[in-house]
Amino acid sequence: MVQLSIILLLIYVVIAVQCYRSASHKGYPKLFFTLLGLVPYFNLVVWVYLLFLPDLKSNRQLGSLES
Numbered sequence: 001m002v003q004l005s006i007i008l009l010l011i012y013v014v015i016a017v018q019c020y021r022s023a024s025h026k027g028y029p030k031l032f033f034t035l036l037g038l039v040p041y042f043n044l045v046v047w048v049y050l051l052f053l054p055d056l057k058s059n060r061q062l063g064s065l066e067s
Helices: 002-026 030-037 043-052 056-066
Strands: none
Touching: 002 030, 002 043, 002 056, 030 043
């Protein structure tokens, strides 16, 4: 039972790291999405949500090119 708990904890941490990477890459608040990524049973929803959110950094660059 302890091994299962450790494996689940490691999986939650890996998903939180992936949420942090996706948020920092796309320009979203890193701390917010990392904390949401640590919440059990909600972390996969947050991770998939981040995968489909648009990239804010490229939108800023496109906006400066259009001006």
